[in-house]
Amino acid sequence: MYDEESIVFEEVRLIWKPDRTSEIPIYKQIADEIERRISYGEYPPGSQLPSERKFAEQLGVNRSTIILAYSELRSLGIIESHTGSGTRVSKDKWEATPRHTPNWKRYAEGGSFLPNLPFLRRIREALQQQPSLIDFASGELGPDLAPVAEINALIRKLPDLSYLGYNDPQGYFPLRQALLSYLEHYRHIHSTESSVLITSGSQQSLYLITQCLLSPGDAVAIEDPSYCYSLPMFQSAGLRLFRLPSDERGVRPEDIRALYKKHRIKMLFLNPTYQNPTGAVLDQERRVQLLDVASELGLPIVEDDPFSLTAYDVRPPLPLKAMDTVGSVLYIGSLSKIAASGLRVGWMVAPRAIAERLADARAQMDFGLSIVPQQVALQFLGSDDFAPHLERLRMKLLYKRDLLVETLQRELADEVTFTVPEGGLHLWCKIRPKVSDARLFEEAIRRGVAFSPGSVYGSDSGYMRLTYARPRTEEIVPGIKLFAEALRSVME
Ligand SMILES: Cc1ncc(COP(=O)(O)O)c(C=O)c1O
Numbered sequence: 001m002y003d004e005e006s007i008v009f010e011e012v013r014l015i016w017k018p019d020r021t022s023e024i025p026i027y028k029q030i031a032d033e034i035e036r037r038i039s040y041g042e043y044p045p046g047s048q049l050p051s052e053r054k055f056a057e058q059l060g061v062n063r064s065t066i067i068l069a070y071s072e073l074r075s076l077g078i079i080e081s082h083t084g085s086g087t088r089v090s091k092d093k094w095e096a097t098p099r100h101t102p103n104w105k106r107y108a109e110g111g112s113f114l115p116n117l118p119f120l121r122r123i124r125e126a127l128q129q130q131p132s133l134i135d136f137a138s139g140e141l142g143p144d145l146a147p148v149a150e151i152n153a154l155i156r157k158l159p160d161l162s163y164l165g166y167n168d169p170q171g172y173f174p175l176r177q178a179l180l181s182y183l184e185h186y187r188h189i190h191s192t193e194s195s196v197l198i199t200s201g202s203q204q205s206l207y208l209i210t211q212c213l214l215s216p217g218d219a220v221a222i223e224d225p226s227y228c229y230s231l232p233m234f235q236s237a238g239l240r241l242f243r244l245p246s247d248e249r250g251v252r253p254e255d256i257r258a259l260y261k262k263h264r265i266k267m268l269f270l271n272p273t274y275q276n277p278t279g280a281v282l283d284q285e286r287r288v289q290l291l292d293v294a295s296e297l298g299l300p301i302v303e304d305d306p307f308s309l310t311a312y313d314v315r316p317p318l319p320l321k322a323m324d325t326v327g328s329v330l331y332i333g334s335l336s337k338i339a340a341s342g343l344r345v346g347w348m349v350a351p352r353a354i355a356e357r358l359a360d361a362r363a364q365m366d367f368g369l370s371i372v373p374q375q376v377a378l379q380f381l382g383s384d385d386f387a388p389h390l391e392r393l394r395m396k397l398l399y400k401r402d403l404l405v406e407t408l409q410r411e412l413a414d415e416v417t418f419t420v421p422e423g424g425l426h427l428w429c430k431i432r433p434k435v436s437d438a439r440l441f442e443e444a445i446r447r448g449v450a451f452s453p454g455s456v457y458g459s460d461s462g463y464m465r466l467t468y469a470r471p472r473t474e475e476i477v478p479g480i481k482l483f484a485e486a487l488r489s490v491m492e
């Protein structure tokens with residue numbers, strides 16, 4: 001159903017219009033425009049062009065003008081018309097004509113990067129096409145939770161930058177210094193400037209780790225279910241993934257020992273506090289056991305910790321990194337889930353040799369993160385607004401969580417079950433009636449509401465993630481009502 005061909009290349013649509021004041025005949029302008037778009041790879045070989053009548057209507061020209069344009073392109077071997085199947089971009093144009101366009105579609109399928117999961121691309125596409133959708137799918141803060149006014153005020157008063165050249169690829173030094181106090185104060189993590197690397201969100205930390213510290217064929221362990229955007233990234237790096245089942249206390253340390261014995265896993269990726277998507281917290285006892293297992297096996301742990309500062313009432317256990325006396329943990333944090341995902345500011349705390357190696361690798365990609373968001377992050381972390389913002393964020397998230405939970409209990413008590421999370425942005429739900437993920441998703445979109453099907457986190461079907469941080473408070477009740485209608489309509 002989510003086959004790429006059917007989503008992207010179904011039909012050619014032009015917003016472009018011919019220039020009626022030009023001396024170039026209109027049919028020629030149309031033929032040139034189509035050829036240009038084919039050459040940019042916008043219309044790949046085999047894609048369907050509109051019928052002459054429809055195209056004439058779209059462009060506001062006579063049908064005979066389109067007939068002329070098409071026949072010009074046909075004579076060049078660029079397009080083909082067949083009775084019954086209409087007009088298409090030639091499949092073998094590359095050989096048939098004297099002018100050769102690279103086969104961009106083939107290039108787009110090349111390289112070692114796998115595309116994102118079709119469901120994720122479908123969610124993104126639905127949100128772009130229907131901006132009015134009530135969005136329980138995007139894992140980020142909505143405008144009512146992000147410190148929009150504070151950050152805007154701060155941007156207006158940014159101190160002058162004295163230097164605008166390439167900056168240190170390990171990150172803007174004053175921001176690294178500010179992060180030392182932040183990590184110490186909020187996470188009880190002791191670090192040094194040289195062990196901090198500033199990244200473009202946590203995502204870049206994960207990317208750098210998988211590409212630079214691991215090799216194709218290496219085995220790594222991840223939680224089951226797990227953060228969805230990391231799955232294709234791991235696969236693109238050629239890693240063998242082993243899933244660790246987790247319960248409400250998180251993953252079980254003894255499973256890690258067993259996996260290590262069997263597959264010699266090289267690294268363990270965990271999101272131990274308010275895990276995405278389940279909201280589970282690895283408890284204190286298991287944290288201690290896990291660090292013991294890691295130090296016994298010499299196994300590095302990547303601790304991905306974007307949510308811990310959202311804790312509502314109960315404080316979560318200390319991060320693994322704060323308890324790590326041996327140096328097993330690479331710690332990743334970010335401003336995305338506590339302030340603004342669009343700033344793209346994240347950080348990693350790692351042994352100096354690793355921070356330098358990864359800074360060197362990222363310099364090969366982009367010469368370092370732009371100084372502007374780093375300067376904004378520096379000002380925000382150091383401002384009097386930061387701590388009150390966190391307090392307000394927790395209260396508002398708690399309110400939205402409760403509203404979602406109450407609404408689900410009222411509207412879908414028999415159909416949807418969940419464990420109430422004590423922090424984070426998401427509610428992980430089991431859908432009790434047997435329904436197809438794709439049908440439920442399409443039906444929900446049709447009715448105006450988006451959610452993330454469980455399969456994108458590698459889980460079995462019959463689960464979903466609802467993000468209560470993204471929709472506005474007043475959208476939560478109507479959004480769940482629409483979802484309930486969608487679910488009932490697809491129940492067998
Ligand atoms: C567990 C986890 N890690 C990392 C990320 C990446 O976030 P960012 O790159 O915006 O910091 C996310 C985003 O949803 C996440 O949920």
